[in-house]
Structures are given as structure tokens and as C-alpha cells.
Amino acid sequence: MRDLPDHDHLYAALLARDPAYEGVALVGVTSTGIYCRLTCPARKPLARNCQWFDSAAAARQAGFRPCLRCKPQGAQADAHPVIRDLMDALSDNPDHRWSENGIAARGHDPSTVRRLFRHHFGQSFLQMARAARLRQGITRLNKGGRMIDAQLDSGFDSASGFRRAFAQLFGHPPHQMASDADLRADWIQTPLGGMIVIADSAALHLLEFVDRKALPAGLRKLSLLAGGRIGLGRTPVTDLTEAALTAFFAGENGQLDIPVLLAGTAFQQRVWQELRNIPAGQTRSYRQLATAIGQPNAVRAVAGANGANRLALVVPCHRVIGSDGTLTGYAGGLWRKEKLIALEGGYRDFTGNLSSKG
Template sequence: MLDLPDTDTLYAALLARDPAWEGRALVGVTTTGIFCRLTCPARKPLPRNCRWFASADAAQAAGFRPCRRCHPLGATAEGEPLVRDLLARLDERPDHRWSEADLLALGHDPSTVRRAFKRHFGQSFLDMSRAARLRGGMASLVKGSTMIDAQLEAGFDSASGFRAAFARLFGHPPHRMRQGSDLLADWIDTPLGGMIAIADDQTLHLLEFIDRKALPEGLRRLSAHAGGRVGLGRTPVHDRTEAQLAAYFAGNAPCLDVPVTLHGTPFQQQVWRALQAIPAGRTRSYVQLATAIGRPTAIRAVARANATNRIALVVPCHRVIGADGTLTGYAGGLWRKEKLIAIERGYA
């Protein structure tokens, strides 16, 4: 309770199912021996039957079991059955052209699905399904397939739809990405979703989750920097990055030792280098990060530089949290930030 507010505040948050307390507080119910998120849809206990915890580890150490409705051991998104169900179905059928009719057939209201996925991931389920199909098309083009073969494998009905999806992502149509290029882009699968990796033969230039909203703009900037010479393909740096990501998620590699080229101002690069100095399993506030680079009053500038990082995980911007200990926004999705910090607790 040392890190938690008074019980009246916590109980009011429990009654309101206040999402602001996700990742900050849990409630144990003495009459059932179960602990829950404050957003749990279950019937609310009486105040005298509540015990409050700052972490799942503390609740389990006190003898409470995790709730099977709100799944307090997982990330926030995993506490919603609708989200868990559809993510599992997307994993099973990544090439399927999902539609609102499919959602209705499964008994889901499309507007409810849209709100739930927007809340957790910043995009709709149908947007995520299109990204999954685009991944298939990218893989085909990297292997040298013809445009029509890649289009069909990606599940797009028309060549124009396929080209438009690529153009939104990279800033130019896919046929240009098969010509001679200085930088090569390829897809890397991870337990938290697909990532686009762009590298040359020596260093990694970009590593982003495919569903990040700012990804198209980042790709266009990098393409402009390289004179438009960003193509589809793979280098030894891609292989090294993929192998190290696999080891990281398996709990075997706290440090992603991949050489990088940082595209930014001297100040941004100073912030990004400071991020790389934060050990896995540790976090820093924006104030601490600003102090570490000798710019204690540049807190907002540090936050902006953190948000514009284009090499996720290798430059670990997810290790920066709010001064009060809350998990502040993460461009890759707050649910991923929860997952990454949970993974890194094992490295502490």
C-alpha cells in the first residue's frame, strides 16, 4: 500500500471501473481469494472485503489467485475476451479478407469491435487484418514473385488496392521497390506483431511495428533521405536483428546488440543514445532522462525525441514512463509497452 492512494480513492475507482488505474493497482477479494483489475466486469465486493495491491506479484504472494474474467496477469488488451478471440482468429487466418459481415457472423457488433481495438491498439481490427495480408504480399515480392502472384497471395481483389496499400506504407508503389536500392526493407515476425526492418549491409536504419500510425511518415522520410532508393529485400543485418529479437522475447538476450544508423538531429541522437543506456528491466522518467543528458529543463524536448524514435526495441523508448510511475503513451501501443516491461522484469 506504500505506493497506492487511500482505500476510498481506490474503491471509487473500482466502482467506476476507471481505466486510469490499469497497471497501477489491483484488488484482492477476501471472500473469493481472487484478485482483479479495477476494470473487471465482475460484481463488485464490499469495501471491507477488498485488499489493494500495486502488482500481481504482491497479490499472488498474499495468496490470491488471478481472475479468469479480467486476466490481471496479462496486458490490458488481454483482459477483454472479444479482443483475445479476434486476435487468435487473425493469427489462424492472416490471409483472410476479414469484413464486418464476418464479425456479425461471429456474434460481434462491428462498432463494439472497432471501439475496443481502437482503445487498445489505436486502429481497428479490419486495419490490423489488412496489415497482415500486406505482410504476405511483401514476402512474395521479396522472394521475386510477379506482381499478380503477390497480389493474390496478399488477398487483395485488385492490383490498384495492393499498390495503394504499399504506397500508403512506403510512399511509392511496389514495382519501384524491386529495382536497385541502397536500403532494403523486410518483414520480421515477433510475438507482439509484425515489424518492418530497413537496413543496408552494415546497420539497421528503421525497426517499427507495422501498425504504428506514424510508420508511413517515417518510411517516407527515410526514403527521401536515401534518395528514394529503398527496396524490398534482406541483408545480414536483417538476419541478425531477427535472431536477436527471437532471443530477447525468449528471455535470453536483454541487450539487442545491433549496429544502428540514427537519422535525427544531434539532440535527438543524444536522447536515443541515452535510451540505449537504460538496462533491460529498468525504467526512467522523462525528467531522469533529461537530467542524464545534461539538459534537466528540456523535458518536453526529450519527450518529443523519445516519441520520434524509429528503431523500436533496439533503441528502447518503451523504458520511459511517467514521473508518477504510470505507463505513459507508447507509439507502438500501450498494450505492447505493458508486455515489453513485463518481459524485461525477468532481466532485472
């Protein structure tokens, strides 16, 4: 948990419904057992009944329930004025070359921006902007463009810099991506960041967030399994995956029903298949998952299989939590895990039953 302002400052912000504290703090009201955003329109509690949290996960762990009016379990970052301003600017001009001076020119303190983005997204705004530029270059290459054009679209000063950034993401420099490959790699943008999708004409082989540290190693392993036959481009399964992700993040369908190739050991495949059986809006502990596959003592092995999953969201390892209800490690980042579980809470009705959407 990060350091928060003192009680008096936070209570004053609560009374003022100060939007500057969106994404910074939440209030838990001990007299009701509810936690809220500081901007919540509900009647304000007494100061002595307030507890302060830096995340919805921390509030839930302390036993508080989310407010139905301000929905604090949702994406707090979207409501923070600094984050919203910079994300809107990035969306409007994704090939802009951002710097700390550029951030300051918009009236924001670079150190504050760095802290906010790392807390909410696990990376800095400058890293996100660099990824957005790289996506521009990948789009150009996918359309058959020249390397120099892809480099310029990405805003890189040199071809070597572009090749190095590309190789860090895909595990290979662009010229090693086979033009006649059976497997095709592309970038899909989601509300939680870019994802690399690799598919052939029959199944999805990999779906990972672009900032996952293990992504390049996973791509190299997949390349070896495929005999190096991975190229840039799309297949019908890529289109199906993108459509399913769009419906998922729009709250329309919690089941990502996509044909997949589960490339792993027999044990890993059993774990991954059981993960796919967890409905959106529900969670399991590692021990429950181990029991479900008939090996209740294999909790560590189950956790290892979770970490080896290369099909994020489609094989929903984010639905596995600690036995005490806490959010445990997630390769895509705990901030994403919290947002995914909050999103999937919408696939439940207020009685706790799965809704017809999921």
C-alpha cells in the first residue's frame, strides 16, 4: 500500500468531493461497511467513521463492500483528471513523441504523472506512449510497408532503435518474421492496453499484454515450436479474437469462446481447461483449482501452470485468487487483475447469480 495523505486532508477532500483524489484514495465507512470514491454523491459520513484505502482491493480485503452509486470497484484511473487528460492526448495523437518536458507543458508535474501511471497501469506514461508509437510501425509493416516507413511512423530516430524495440516485443527483429508463415502475429488494442495475438487459420496460439516481461521469451518458444514460421498479419481467428475482446470489455459477453491450441504438458492443459470452466464473475483459489482437477495437494504446480499460460483472458488465470480472498500475483499486472475482476462483477446480477450476459 502506498502512502496516503493524512486523515484530515482526505476527509476535507471527501467533503469537497475533490476530483483530484480520483485514483488516489477510497473511503471505507465503518458505520455502513461500504467503500466509496471521494467524489461519491452520497451523504458524507462522520470523520470518525472513515478509513482510507489506496485501492478497491485493499478496501475489499478489509471487509468493505462497494457502493452501488459511485461504483468504486471500477476503473478509478479513468476518472483522474491528470490521467484522463494524458490518455485523451495519446489517443488523439498516438505517434506524438512524448517527453517529460511535453508533460510539463500540459501543466502536469512529471514525477506525479510517473507515480500515478505506475500505480494504475504498472508502467509510466512515456512507456505507454512508446508502445503506442511501436504499434503504428507494426500496422505499417502488416500492410506491406517498408521498414523505413514503419520506423518513421513509430517516431524512432534510427532503424536500429525500431528493430531493437520490435525484437524486445516479438522476440525476433522484423526481417526474421517469415513472410510465408502459417502463424500470424498482430496487435490488438484493448481498454487495458495492447495485446499481441498469434493465430493460424484454425486456432489461437498466444494472446498476451505487450508489456508482460515474459512475452519475448514466450514468443521465442512459440517460434521454436512452429519452426520459425511466424509472420506479421491476421487470420480469421485474429478477427474472431478481436470481436470477442470488444464484446468482453463492453460488458456484452463474458465468455471468450475462441478456438485455442493449448500447447503444454498434460498437467498444464488440465489446469488451463479448468480455468476456462470458471464463469465470468466468479473466482477460485489455487487450492480449489487443484481440487477441481483431482489433485488437491498440487497447489504449487497449479500456480506454476497459471504462470505458464500464454492465452491471457481466454484462459482466465486472472480469476484465481488467494484462499483468503486477496489478489495474488498476475503476470499481466495486479492493476489489470483488479480491473478485470471488477469488470466481470458486471456479469453478475445483484442476487449474486450469473447474469444472462455471461
